[in-house]
Amino acid sequence: MKVEQVVVDARGVQLPGELAVPSPVAGLVIFAHGSDSSRHSPRNKYVAQVLDRSGLGTLLFDLLTPEEARDRRNVFDIPLLAERLTAAHGWARQRPGLGDLPVGYFGASTGGAAAVWSAGSGLGDGVGDGGLGRASDVGAVVSRGGRVDLAGPQLGSVTAPTLLVVGELDADVLRLNREAQQRLRCTNRLEIVAGATHLFTEPGTLERVAELARDWFRAHL
Numbered sequence: 488m489k490v491e492q493v494v495v496d497a498r499g500v501q502l503p504g505e506l507a508v509p510s511p512v513a514g515l516v517i518f519a520h521g522s523d524s525s526r527h528s529p530r531n532k533y534v535a536q537v538l539d540r541s542g543l544g545t546l547l548f549d550l551l552t553p554e555e556a557r558d559r560r561n562v563f564d565i566p567l568l569a570e571r572l573t574a575a576h577g578w579a580r581q582r583p584g585l586g587d588l589p590v591g592y593f594g595a596s597t598g599g600a601a602a603v604w605s606a607g608s609g610l611g612d613g614v615g616d617g618g619l620g621r622a623s624d625v626g627a628v629v630s631r632g633g634r635v636d637l638a639g640p641q642l643g644s645v646t647a648p649t650l651l652v653v654g655e656l657d658a659d660v661l662r663l664n665r666e667a668q669q670r671l672r673c674t675n676r677l678e679i680v681a682g683a684t685h686l687f688t689e690p691g692t693l694e695r696v697a698e699l700a701r702d703w704f705r706a707h708l
Contacts, residue, residue, distance in 0.1 A: 504548025521596025599633015
């Protein structure tokens, strides 16, 4: 498997990332991390490794520059985070060997909202906007403990099959996901991981998240 340190150009903003591409590769999953996290998130990296072993490429990248991340308003600016995710999608479309692959999004915490927002909005048409991906280009979405409620304006516009994974003991986020799910019109499922809190640190719970994500992407990409 080829692993490469890359720089994603998001409309002139340079964002470091890590691209892993197994051979053969069946699709690409782009990760959107949550607040107080980065491309180095150990939980996202674990999920990415499981996906890589199943034949899916992965791209983990920083949604914000270090300077931007110091402003807490940016961390919760879902339209901005979604725009960066869409830009990464367009960047991947221009990479040799990746352009024709089906693409999915995996978002955690606020990154879950960014993934849903990006999947549901038409931030670019892929032609006259520097290669930004279209919402219709998104083949599947998985949210882990995501604040998908923050993507409220776009929930009804998502067409990609969407899996919401929430810990059983993450009561507030579980409630918000239940409410958000009622606004989704796409194929969707809410999967509750028994005994898990928000960060899925309990034994076996993150492994369960990775299995669910792997199966969802393999089925829908």
